[in-house]
Amino acid sequence: MNPTRGFAEGEYRARVARAQSKMQAEGLAALLLTTEPELRYFTGFLTRFWESPSRPWFLVLPAQGDPVAVIPAIGAALMATTWIDDIRTWAAPDLRDDGVSLLAEALCDIGGPVGVPSHMETHLRMPLADFERLKRASGLGFTDDRGIVAGCRAVKSEAEIGKIAQSCAIAGRAFARLDEIAPPGVALSRVFRDFQRLLLEEGADWVPYVAGGAGPEGYADVISPASDAPLAVGDVLMLDTGAVWDGYFCDFDRNFAIGRSTAVQRATHARLIEAVHAGLEAARPGARACDLWRVMADILSVGESAGRLGHGLGIQLTEGLSLTAQDRTVLRAGMVITLEPGLVVAPGRIMVHEENIVITEGAPRLLSPLAGPHLPVIG
Amino acid sequence: MNPTRGFAEGEYRARVARAQSKMQAEGLAALLLTTEPELRYFTGFLTRFWESPSRPWFLVLPAQGDPVAVIPAIGAALMATTWIDDIRTWAAPDLRDDGVSLLAEALCDIGGPVGVPSHMETHLRMPLADFERLKRASGLGFTDDRGIVAGCRAVKSEAEIGKIAQSCAIAGRAFARLDEIAPPGVALSRVFRDFQRLLLEEGADWVPYVAGGAGPEGYADVISPASDAPLAVGDVLMLDTGAVWDGYFCDFDRNFAIGRSTAVQRATHARLIEAVHAGLEAARPGARACDLWRVMADILSVGESAGRLGHGLGIQLTEGLSLTAQDRTVLRAGMVITLEPGLVVAPGRIMVHEENIVITEGAPRLLSPLAGPHLPVIG
Missing domain, CATH: 3.40.350.10 (Creatinase/prolidase N-terminal domain)
Structure with missing residues (x-):
């Protein structure tokens, strides 16, 4: 409803x-x-x-x-x-x-x-x-x-959280249909276009943001537009979206192996999910943004140069705090944030995973449908 | 191609x-x-x-x-x-x-x-x-x-004009399919969503802008988001889009009568198209933005308070000159502009029509598929 x-x-x-x-x-x-x-x-x-x-x-x-x-x-x-x-x-x-x-x-x-x-x-x-x-x-x-x-x-009302949850649910349903649009041989630009269509079909008012990438050893970055290069068996495909419902964003991504996955892709994905779980454990009122960064960075064995591993979310795709070593913002109940660990897979190639959560008095509530440790295979 | x-x-x-x-x-x-x-x-x-x-x-x-x-x-x-x-x-x-x-x-x-x-x-x-x-x-x-x-x-290269023409062609094909998505009884919010889907299916990379409205005597404005109110027989529906191909926008709209049209809708539409033709006649290198405004305003019998009747277009949905009584910008070959006449239909209700053209050494070249004087009826 x-x-x-x-x-x-x-x-x-x-x-x-x-x-x-x-x-x-x-x-x-x-x-x-x-x-x-x-x-x-x-x-x-x-x-x-x-x-x-x-x-x-x-x-x-x-x-x-x-x-x-x-x-x-x-x-x-x-x-x-x-x-x-x-x-x-x-x-x-x-x-x-x-x-x-x-x-x-x-x-x-x-x-x-x-x-x-x-x-x-x-x-x-x-x-x-x-x-x-x-x-x-x-x-x-x-x-x-x-x-x-x-x-x-920075601190959202229950009504605001409901709208972000709605955006996340819409994107979750679109991601669940990805096997409809991303078989081997389809151009990445076509996948981007069709993914936006799925988001609209699932109820997004509009789709201000889609990014992603594909390749056997991950992707070059998370901001490039799609090329016309076709998906190949053995690629890992990442799609990231900020879809909007009633003016509120989701911002999470998913990785999919095309046809079959490689051991490196599977291990990287599992490590990213492990980092998300560490973030979930640490995401309590009173913890600081840098504390969340630290527990995730430790799992990933990365340093400050890895950049931010999450951020605030709401009326904008990104807003408010950054999960970096520097940011000492104290978490409070009602804050909606992303957990966004990333790893270098090969020189110049990365994999990134992202979930959306809301800080509560107890354990954080998942707004995006939490991904499991096994990298899904489609196509 | x-x-x-x-x-x-x-x-x-x-x-x-x-x-x-x-x-x-x-x-x-x-x-x-x-x-x-x-x-x-x-x-x-x-x-x-x-x-x-x-x-x-x-x-x-x-x-x-x-x-x-x-x-x-x-x-x-x-x-x-x-x-x-x-x-x-x-x-x-x-x-x-x-x-x-x-x-x-x-x-x-x-x-x-x-x-x-x-x-x-x-x-x-x-x-x-x-x-x-x-x-x-x-x-x-x-x-x-x-x-x-x-x-x-402000002055576009042939390569830039080609990209804007591509965006316009995409939107033209989407508009041509509007009867698929806008029968009486469908919520306007659903029409907006499906129109974005059509634009993507027809080749848009993304759809930064959709606006519109509906009602028996036109619509309240051209910037509101869609409500969930259903289309009714006798409404005129307007959809306006800035779809993007390779970073370049189109920006034109279309009006459709739902089920049947009224005499006022038909007459208003015909007058808007007449104003577009007057604009096309005047759109020559050396003419000023205010000159185009004048010939269109004369057809519409409106004064300065009517606001602008068109604007530049390209990397952004709107950029550069404004067709107003004030703007003395001189038209030059290679400028891409919109002609956007509007009329008040009833207190607080308007109809607007918009086309995209490029100024050449001779007559302007149409980038959007020029609408005829007869208001189309769908549904």
């Missing part, structure tokens, strides 16, 4: 209240938000129109009171379907003044300092020249948001 | 040479580029991994000599498959220094001033705090890129 689409207004009000309490503690009068995940988190404004770079979108979150949306007129009807009442629009794109005066006015009504997410994983989605104009026009002080938005987003 | 994937190295060298000649004229020592379309335009680096916000990516384009890629190590293998030789990596995400020192060093080798795209439609895809650190660490002057990158991208 599908969870409900959208959230109750109370969920948004709780998110705003949490941010506002931190803003008051940090002495910030307002937050200025400009990116899709930031706006959606506080308003529920969900559209694929962000694909167009032509227009900036702004949300002003005051330390007290309701948010103010300052947006292109083309978004007014959709924003009016959310819980946001104060919606101010202009006819974007406007070459003379693309919302800057309207935004400055909204900010001046509230005052400063204005917090803007400025740290790792953030960016400002408006033209730099307009940001400078905004500073001059408003006369306000602008500073970092002190990580407030990222901090709020 | 499909065009070839990728571009010859000469195409990238020509793009760089064009930018460098403008940089020299403007007195810029380097450009700093941070976004997906900017990096891909000059390097060919094509991956869906940009969906993850965790890591910044940098390309430094000096006024003379070859570009320097300063990127996370996870991208090294893929970047090495492009024509770029100078690839410098760090183990991102690094909480201590996420590429800033490495980037500052690369820029200092070249000197300033450094142009950063800062105008309409651009943003800086790196944390603001790291940009400030970069300014301090490099000691260089940073300024706007004078629109150089946008200017280069």
Whole structure:
């Protein structure tokens, strides 16, 4: 059964209240938000129109009171379907003044300092020249948001977890059908295309992310687009997906041997699953991201250069903490993360496995269907 | 027959040479580029991994000599498959220094001033705090890129036009199959999902953008996600897509009457097509974007508040000029644009039609299969 689409207004009000309490503690009068995940988190404004770079979108979150949306007129009807009442629009794109005066006015009504997410994983989605104009026009002080938005987003509500679980279930069903699309001889590009089709058939709203690779000794990386090279017997095929249901991502992968598996593939896969289980054992409230990294890295016998072995997940494919030796973020119940161990199989060739979990007061709950130690063979 | 994937190295060298000649004229020592379309335009680096916000990516384009890629190590293998030789990596995400020192060093080798795209439609895809650190660490002057990158991208090569034509042909075939998926009674959300499936079946690499709406008097906007409301006899259904083939978008829509059409729907559709034809007549080198807007707006009897009636298209769903009363951009052969007239059908309800064309020395060439004046009926 599908969870409900959208959230109750109370969920948004709780998110705003949490941010506002931190803003008051940090002495910030307002937050200025400009990116899709930031706006959606506080308003529920969900559209694929962000694909167009032509227009900036702004949300002003005051330390007290309701948010103010300052947006292109083309978004007014959709924003009016959310819980946001104060919606101010202009006819974007406007070459003379693309919302800057309207935004400055909204900010001046509230005052400063204005917090803007400025740290790792953030960016400002408006033209730099307009940001400078905004500073001059408003006369306000602008500073970092002190990580407030990222901090709020890191701990998910039960409703959010339900949506991520739904995305994971959809991808799990698509992976279960992989033997329909990946026999030997089929081009990898065709497999990618058909895998997206399976994800849609199984209920994904859309498929923002698919990656993967194939080869007898693993694959070169986990970010390349598919080539037209055909799958061969003896290849290991990896597919990784961020499919979306109601705006929430899954992010996990699966490996499949094509026709038959090799001893190295089987051993590598078993080791990756072993690392996942070590991660599951360690994933408790109070543990740090670097602690999870350590137990997995020990199983894999890898060092810091192996990169991150997992990350936060939710409104974005990756968000929040990184499972690295450096990251001392403390796990809390409600955090949704990936466990993503990887191993070098041969020079320049790797295998990677990934699962999605939610931290609870006890053992973590699996959101993706946990893979077993035996590498599946298809085709 | 499909065009070839990728571009010859000469195409990238020509793009760089064009930018460098403008940089020299403007007195810029380097450009700093941070976004997906900017990096891909000059390097060919094509991956869906940009969906993850965790890591910044940098390309430094000096006024003379070859570009320097300063990127996370996870991208090294893929970047090495492009024509770029100078690839410098760090183990991102690094909480201590996420590429800033490495980037500052690369820029200092070249000197300033450094142009950063800062105008309409651009943003800086790196944390603001790291940009400030970069300014301090490099000691260089940073300024706007004078629109150089946008200017280069606006005029497409024949190879680029071939890829956009391929995307348009794919979407055209998917639209031709719409009667398979949109009978009365099917939920709009199901139609959206199945339309994405059709696009993939017809050859799209992926489907970054789908929008649409339905109703007896048109739809509320062109950006909302699909609801679960079922299509009804007498609705007009609009679907709009940005499907991608080898990194290039189409962006056109189609309207269909469900079961039967109404007189208002038919008349509105005919008027929209009439406006498209007026746009086609006016779309000649030397005409300005505002001239195209004017001839279409006259047919539609709309004023400036109607918003833009088309835009540039290519590596992004929307890029470059806007067909508005303000935009005085002069059309040149090789520009790919959309003609996108819209009309209000009833209070808060609209109909929109869109085609994709390329400006040539003579009459524009249609890239999307030009719709006729009669509103098609399906279901």
